[in-house]
Amino acid sequence: MAKLxxxxxxxxxxxxxxxxxxxxxxxxxxVGVDGGVFRxxxxxxxxxxxxxxxxxxxxxxxxxxxSVGMALYGLKPVCEIQFSGFAFQCFHQxxxxxxRYRQRSQGRFHCQMVIRMPFGGGVRALEHHSExxxxxxxxxxxxxxVIPSGPRTARALLVAAIRDPDxxxxxxxxxxxxxxxxxxPDESEAMPIGRAQVVRDGRGLTLIAYGAMLRVxxxxxxxxEAEDGVTPEVIDLLTISPLDRETLTASVxxxxxAVIVHEAPRSFGPGAEIAASIMEGAFLSLEAPIRRVAAxxxxxxxxxREKATVPDVARVLAAARETLAx
Amino acid sequence: xxxxxxxxQFPTERLSILDSDGKLDTKLEPKLSPDDLKRLYRAxxxxxxxxxxxxxxxxxxxxxxxxxxxGQEASQMGSVFTLTPADWMVPSFRxxxxxxxxxxxxxxxxxxxxxxxxxxxxGPEQRDLPITIPVATQLPHAVGIAYxxxxxxxxxxxxVYFGDGATSEGDFHEAxxxxxxxxxxxxxxxxxxxxxxxxxxxxxxxxxxxAQKALAYGFPGIQVDGNDVLAVYAxxxxxxxKARAGEGPTLIECVTYRLGVHTTADDPTKYRTDEEVKAxxxxxPLTRFRAYLEKKKLLDPSVxxxxxxxxxxxxxxxxxxxxxxxxxxxxxxxxxLPPEVAAQHAELAARLESPAERAAPASAEPASPxxxxxxxxxxxxx
Numbered sequence: 001m002a003k004l005x006x007x008x009x010x011x012x013x014x015x016x017x018x019x020x021x022x023x024x025x026x027x028x029x030x031v032g033v034d035g036g037v038f039r040x041x042x043x044x045x046x047x048x049x050x051x052x053x054x055x056x057x058x059x060x061x062x063x064x065x066x067s068v069g070m071a072l073y074g075l076k077p078v079c080e081i082q083f084s085g086f087a088f089q090c091f092h093q094x095x096x097x098x099x100r101y102r103q104r105s106q107g108r109f110h111c112q113m114v115i116r117m118p119f120g121g122g123v124r125a126l127e128h129h130s131e132x133x134x135x136x137x138x139x140x141x142x143x144x145x146v147i148p149s150g151p152r153t154a155r156a157l158l159v160a161a162i163r164d165p166d167x168x169x170x171x172x173x174x175x176x177x178x179x180x181x182x183x184x185p186d187e188s189e190a191m192p193i194g195r196a197q198v199v200r201d202g203r204g205l206t207l208i209a210y211g212a213m214l215r216v217x218x219x220x221x222x223x224x225e226a227e228d229g230v231t232p233e234v235i236d237l238l239t240i241s242p243l244d245r246e247t248l249t250a251s252v253x254x255x256x257x258a259v260i261v262h263e264a265p266r267s268f269g270p271g272a273e274i275a276a277s278i279m280e281g282a283f284l285s286l287e288a289p290i291r292r293v294a295a296x297x298x299x300x301x302x303x304x305r306e307k308a309t310v311p312d313v314a315r316v317l318a319a320a321r322e323t324l325a326x
Numbered sequence: 327x328x329x330x331x332x333x334x335q336f337p338t339e340r341l342s343i344l345d346s347d348g349k350l351d352t353k354l355e356p357k358l359s360p361d362d363l364k365r366l367y368r369a370x371x372x373x374x375x376x377x378x379x380x381x382x383x384x385x386x387x388x389x390x391x392x393x394x395x396x397g398q399e400a401s402q403m404g405s406v407f408t409l410t411p412a413d414w415m416v417p418s419f420r421x422x423x424x425x426x427x428x429x430x431x432x433x434x435x436x437x438x439x440x441x442x443x444x445x446x447x448x449g450p451e452q453r454d455l456p457i458t459i460p461v462a463t464q465l466p467h468a469v470g471i472a473y474x475x476x477x478x479x480x481x482x483x484x485x486v487y488f489g490d491g492a493t494s495e496g497d498f499h500e501a502x503x504x505x506x507x508x509x510x511x512x513x514x515x516x517x518x519x520x521x522x523x524x525x526x527x528x529x530x531x532x533x534x535x536x537a538q539k540a541l542a543y544g545f546p547g548i549q550v551d552g553n554d555v556l557a558v559y560a561x562x563x564x565x566x567x568k569a570r571a572g573e574g575p576t577l578i579e580c581v582t583y584r585l586g587v588h589t590t591a592d593d594p595t596k597y598r599t600d601e602e603v604k605a606x607x608x609x610x611p612l613t614r615f616r617a618y619l620e621k622k623k624l625l626d627p628s629v630x631x632x633x634x635x636x637x638x639x640x641x642x643x644x645x646x647x648x649x650x651x652x653x654x655x656x657x658x659x660x661x662x663l664p665p666e667v668a669a670q671h672a673e674l675a676a677r678l679e680s681p682a683e684r685a686a687p688a689s690a691e692p693a694s695p696x697x698x699x700x701x702x703x704x705x706x707x708x
Contacts, residue, residue: 057503065500070474072471096460102659106446141667
């Protein structure tokens with residue numbers, strides 16, 4: 001066991017997988033000599049050279065578009081988009097091609113590729129550096145959308161994403177990169193994509209969160225236990241799409257109440273799909289309407305106002321208490 | 327400080343070998359065997375005749391919208407002819423002649439334009455991508471494949487097709503830029519057919535040629551008479567050989583003309599004159615190549631008939647294909663269907679088994695609504 005932060009854990013996953021499989025290449029802006037602006041690819045350029053760890057020209061569409069070509073050819077690119085806010089310049093390559101090539105070619109080709117992007121707020125960064133936009137990718141058939149919540153899940157899910165034969169969009173929350181260290185096993189470890197984790201057993205209420213919001217949900221759960229005498233169950237979603245409906249509905253079938261927390265704007269966000277799934281799977285067990293705590297439906301307001309829109313413990317507590325009192 | 331010249335003047339060349347009056351530059355004439363010349367001609371005729379047949383099929387509602395190639399047969403055949411099966415071909419959506427040459431069965435192409443996924447599946451060993459519809463987005467794919475070839479040290483090149491309109495897209499710039507930086511074995515073949523639907527070349531770019539754009543990316547560009555199959559062949563041969571030898575990309579601009587509609591949903595009389603079309607008909611790539619072969623006594627008068635027979639047999643195979651199984655939409659959506667999608671698959675399967683669906687399979691056969699000027703046939707009204 002080694003205690004690693006999320007940056008080091010991701011770096012370890014890349015290193016381990018690249019050592020195993022010569023078809024894996026890394027491509028992105030500043031991922032080579034510089035090791036990435038968040039240092040996730042640090043030292044890999046020195047180890048594997050510039051043809052495997054490619055400092056690309058500054059162009060998101062070609063980073064993804066060329067990676068699609070590499071994947072069709074048989075390589076397994078791991079692409080880095082420097083910030084998720086810049087990914088709209090390659091969105092067409094993701095939606096039109098990476099997600100569709102298996103079907104378009106009827107299985108003759110597929111895109112085994114990972115698209116890594118830092119996302120989320122809390123790091124006092126400018127517009128386009130703080131958004132949470134997972135819902136766009138979660139809506140695309142043929143694509144998977146994964147968001148780890150800490151070092152161990154980051155490493156295990158990145159390994160799984162690299163090995164997945166379908167394209168995976170992999171969001172890394174910037175506020176989590178250096179937030180904490182966690183024990184990471186010495187042996188390489190992969191977690192199944194498409195499975196949520198119950199990280200806190202409980203009764204009476206299920207809190208559902210992912211990414212940096214998991215900590216918020218866990219803290220709210222502690223407070224509810226201490227002050228309200230309830231012991232909420234907490235689910236770490238880990239994969240946004242495909243959604244683990246089974247774990248979600250099984251939990252709410254027992255607890256009867258659910259609060260969903262995410263940093264993406266509320267309307268048409270992942271919370272809507274999660275709530276609908278719970279309604280379909282556990283309607284008769286519901287004791288109260290499902291609540292969503294999410295960012296407001298405004299364009300990202302800049303970091304001076306960020307705290308007012310990104311969900312915090314107080315907002316989760318308020319929603320949970322309303323739900324419990326219903 | 328003085329102003330200094332930091333780049334030498336880059337001349338942009340135009341290559342023409344066999345002009346529309348039948349004049350031949352014998353010094354530049356490529357050394358193609360009689361057999362190759364005959365095969366080239368046959369493939370061009372096949373492209374033209376299939377185009378004509380497909381227009382009829384479309385008007386009858388038997389296939390959907392497609393992009394005819396009439397007038398561009400030399401640009402396509404002169405270039406694709408230089409590839410080996412180990413090379414890769416990346417089409418846009420107007421390269422029927424190139425696709426046929428690369429081994430796409432006619433019935434598969436018809437299926438593709440009849441809205442069937444089966445039509446865009448390359449053969450198991452075929453190193454071709456299926457057609458790409460969003461303009462220019464296939465260009466980075468070609469560069470990525472070329473990167474893979476270079477990465478594995480394989481002896482292969484990539485040829486990618488696009489039109490004049492595509493050169494206005496960001497993906498064109500990004501793909502050319504990456505190709506130049508990486509020095510990968512890719513040949514960019516632009517079929518400058520003068521019209522991007524209704525927008526003429528002059529409104530597309532203020533550059534005098536498309537060929538010269540290559541110079542900014544650090545690799546050569548050449549303009550060729552795209553209706554002169556010998557010139558297209560000669561330029562492509564050189565570009566492919568260079569790429570194969572590790573000497574990087576080339577951009578070839580084939581100056582040609584779309585004699586027909588953009589797609590079967592288009593009415594070109596709205597934006598261009600008959601005189602212009604007639605002037606280009608005088609430069610028809612088939613006419614001059616036929617005359618060239620006649621002089622060489624290589625013209626087989628039965629080619630048209632043979633080709634029509636080949637098309638007729640393929641149309642028959644296309645028409646007797648079993649109807650598209652609706653469940654097929656799930657077959658290749660993922661490597662393994664996620665549970666929710668598997669449940670949707672089961673839902674559709676159950677719907678297809680229901681008595682009402684079995685009596686009148688509303689979801690089984692796509693109804694083809696007639697487009698402007700299109701007649702329904704009994705096959706589609708039943």
